[in-house]
Amino acid sequence: MFDFFWNLASFIVALSILVTVHEYGHFWVARRAKVEVLRFSIGFGKPLCRWYDKQGTEYVIAMIPLGGYVKMLDERVDDVPIERRHLAFNNKPVLSRIAVVAAGPLANFLFAILVLAVMYMIGVQSAKPVVGEVQVNSRAAMANVQSGDHILMMSDKEVETWQDVTFSLMSHLGEEYIEVKVQDAQQQIAIRKINVNGWKLDKQDEAPLHAIGITPFRPALTLTLGHIADNSAAQQAGLKVNDTLLAVNNQPLSDWQQFVQIIQSSANQNLTLSIERNTINQSLEITPHERRADDGTLQGFLGVVPLLEKWPDGYIETRHYGPWDSMVLGAEKTFDLIRLSFDMIGNLLSGQVSVKNLSGPVGIAVGAGNSVSYGIVAFLSFLALISVNLGVFNLLPLPVLDGGHLMYYIIELIRKKPVSEKTQELGFKVGAMVLIALTCFALLNDVSRL
Incomplete structure (x- = not known):
């Protein structure tokens, strides 16, 4: 319940x-x-509070926090006195109207640059993109990508994080191959050519790296507990953080995966767990709770998370930048995100990316909650990503969005006369239907992930 409200x-x-x-x-x-x-207005529905400025503009914070709007004087909506018609939006030159409409998405892009710049000035900690495991017979394996390879470049672009690698990989959907420059475990530089011809992201929530057979390096899981979930079977049995697991029913444990397999096959069964706590060995009786797995089977579940072994020296980097370099990096990153967002829209339309990967408010809420939990830098990165997506989404040529209005005004600029009211009204109806359908589909995807 706490996670939901968080x-x-x-x-x-x-x-x-x-x-x-x-x-x-x-x-x-x-x-x-x-x-x-x-x-x-920020939000829709009943105003929670309102105030006015000297120019008579009403500012509103409304009850339903799912959007907002700016209402302007417009003869198509209001009865406008003759003396105020020059202030009406519809009477402004078409270039002025284009500027007003385009300013919303542009503000989102500028905000992303600013947020990313702040993030870079605070300092970004990330793991070097070193390959952990390569799936047998995968696209990566066929390209001779090996465990221990440190990825330096994707095509002609340098990469410093796994996020860089993932975004670069996604931008090459629909191409024949991608060249990957790596430094192998023997410190030798090599070029791996990964065949991505025919590759699609056609499974729900499948990570691009996993789809081509790469698992990023992570330190091994230990048998020492790093987290105990509230109201879990582990907490009820008396397990504590920093307990080290030794055996289950007198069967010695060699690694974390062995422990997971035992627990998953023991739902609602009483087990004797041997642990070491503060250098003293002791035993606890524990009964794993049950939960349903993705394939519908019941599995045992304790609610514990293990500690990781320490990262090897040099694998984790914290990068700080000055104000100017941060702004430049923020602008470059925002441009890359904009380009990637448009690429993903094109890939959705072409079928390269499955519509199962669309996410709605629930998915965004979970992402926001997780990013806040990880700290301010993660939350800033999330804000920048969603801000860019919001700006790009509003530029789609659907008449109910900014992009649809821009489409009509550009046509007006070319034709030297406005698009007819009848055509605009029809467009708004069609656009609304498409937008509602996309929203419903994204919500269904969100629900299926719960």
Whole structure:
């Protein structure tokens, strides 16, 4: 229950920030285009609080935190007195209207640059992209990618983190191969050519790295406990953090995976667990709870997480940058995210990426909650990613989105006359139907992940 409310609160905070940034972009440019702004609302529904500025604009924080809007004076919606018509949005030159509409997505992109710059100034800690395991007969194995390879470049782009590697890999969907420059375990430089011809992300939530057969290096799991879940079978039996597992029913344990297999096959069965606590050996009686696995079978579950062995020297890097370098890196990263987002939209349309990978509010809420749990740097990275996605999504040429309005105004700019009201109304109806269908599909995907 705590996780639910934590994720919900994190989602509301993240979405409120991003919506405020997006709508402020519209608001800021509208004011400079001499458009009268009637209302600036964060959220929908019943206002929780409201206030007014000297120019008469109403500011609202509403009950339903799932978006926001800027309401401008517009003759198509309001009865506008003659003396105020010059302030109406619809009477502004088409270039001014384009600027007002484009300002929302642009604000999201600029916000992502700023957030990433702050993140780089704080310092980014990450693991070097060193290959842990390579799946037999996978695309990576066929390219002779080996355990211990340190990935230096993907095609002609340097990579420093596994996120860089993943994003670069996704950007090569639909191509024949990708060249990977690595430094092997013997410190020799080599080029691996991974065949990605015909490769698709057609499984729900499948990680791109796993899809080509690569598992990132991680230190081995120990038999010492690092976390005990609340109200779990482990907590009820009296297990504590830093307990070391020795045996189950007098069967000695050699590694964590052996312990997992025993517990999963022992749902609701009484077990005798031998542990070492503060250099003293003792025994506990424990009964694993049951839960249903992905294949529908019942499995035992304790609610414990092990400690990892220490990372080898040099595998973890913390990178700090000055203000100027941080801004440059933030801009480069934002541009890469924008390009990747458009690539993913194209891959969804072409079938390279399955629609099963679409995520809705629930998925975003979980991501927000997890990122907050991992610390401020992870949350800033999450904010930047979602801000870019929000900006790109709003640029889609659906008439109910900013991109649809831009499409109509660009047509007007070319034709020298507005698109007819009838055509616009039809477009809005179709766009709304498409948007509702996408939202419902994303929500179904979210529910299937729970």
